[in-house]
Amino acid sequence: MNFIAKAGERLIPVEVHRHGGGYSVQVGERTFVVDLVAANQYLQSAHFDDGTQLLIAHHRDGVRHEISFGHRSVTLELHDPLAMRRKRTEDTSPGSASVTAMMPGRVVKILVAEGQEVKKGDGLVILEAMKMENEILAPRDGHVAGISVTAGVTVERGAELVTLVS
């Protein structure tokens, strides 16, 4: 089975086969022979043919995979190579970007108004979580095309707060 792994901007071809009781996985230039067993509902024990043993927690959210090795973790996407090729031709690059909540929290105050010009680093929204007020800053210059939240509402991580247009 083939995938394209996406990590940051890198695209890496991946191929998985059954191999004995385990698997053989080609990741880019490297081939790993892996024995992978579930230790419980959330933990996997991965044993690599060079002797490396890793206790791994895996979490999947759509095409996004979070792999935790305990105190280090990696986040990557796995795509179907055919679907990815289709999607890339459809992609356009819009001039607007939404500023999202990097954590769940309660919107304390909105510091900008629709149509307002902002500079990179200007405060947009104050978000409170776990007894701390955090200012969400403009990632770049632009003007505020939309505000998706109101003061007092509680938002999830990744929720759209403000739309900036350059």
Add this chain to the structure above:
Amino acid sequence: MPTVAVYSEADRRALHVLFADQAYPIGPAPSAESYLRIDRILEAAKRTGAEAIHPGYGFLAENARFAQACIDAGLTFIGPSPASISAMGSKTESRQRMRAAGVPIVPGLEKAVDSFGEIEDFARSAGLPIMIKASAGGGGKGMRLVERMEDLRQSFERVQSEAASFFGDGAVYAEKFISSPRHIEVQVLGDQHGNILHLGERECTLQRRHQKVVEESPSPVVDEALRARLGETAVTAARAVNYYSAGTIEFLMGPDREFYFLEMNTRLQVEHPVTEMVTGIDLVKEQLRVAGGEKLSISQDDVRRFGHAIECRIYAEDPNQNFAPSPGLIRYLNLPEGPGIRNDNGVYSGYTVPLHYDPMLSKLIAFGSTRGEAIQRMKRALAEYRVEGIQTTIPFYLEIMESSDFQTGNFDTGFIDRFLHAEDRKTQVSSEDLEHGIAVAAILEFEEAQKVRIASETDSAWKRTGRLEGVSRRT
């Protein structure tokens, strides 16, 4: 002793509720409508027949009105007298009392203020840097350091807003900021018969955003002579407000080892385990004895210190995302064990960490006969600690334990910020980790695809059978 837990709607599944003999809901998630509601807590005590209330170390633990309300309701408040709490609870009154008692203090405003103008005047006369604090604050909440005049107004407004929302009082206070200080505090213990003793110091210099992260006892820079001087000063400070129960006198200590009274915490502290580990004294047990009117079970001469203890506060914060809060579902938890390891833990596998409260999940304490051994044990325990599903500060503590400045005891309150901004700090994902991660994700995706295929085949067989049975039953 049977226990009753009170809880907000957000804490229905909190560990303290699950372990209590009785539990009593006191309102919705916002603390102003639950944990800060004195009337509801007293009602819970009355309904359940509780005789005494331990206020813990947050919310109303340092609220004199609450302590008084307990007494008025005929309950025992497990802590000091309301008079001691209010004397030490006001930053300005406590400074006046300490000055009168001959305890050294840092230059600051004489009283709490509401207006920006008064803060501005103080900043001009004392010179920057200054620290602006919520007058009713504590625990590192509601305070900001101001180093530049142009930041003054914004910091003042933010502290005022935090003060109003977390402590219900918008008054603020400011004092001169001592550069390169250490934060050294002394545990005191008193009874209602006038006995007060100290249990030595805790080193609480390692702080981030004025929140303690790693504490230890003894301090690597305090010798016997300095310890005796700190202890005597702490006992003088406690005696000046007729203190009883467990309390902590916090000092700022400059590089010249001169120390200044900062504040008193009139409650049990988060970091009390390190003192318990090196003295063998159970502080909560002593609090219960004292609340019951008994004398302390020990005298100053009985206090023997042995070994070294370090505590790391495990927070639900992501050290790779500038410590952004990381509430959410804990899918898996493995607490470390082994010689000299203590966990004061508040969470479990399957628990969802709510976003409404402080991000502290648990405390990990390592004890050793020497500081070096305590560090080794802490490293081993941190490496074994697993929290999956949310991000925690564990990897960050592993880095600190490895740092040579920490190992030699060479640090001040600016250590964490400098450490985080150090150029050689490696937080990049290694290509080895990435490749291993990709390999595992791809295998799991492959297995998932196989399962779906098998399931769909099985599914159709079941459906066929079901349809046949449905038909046969209908006839």
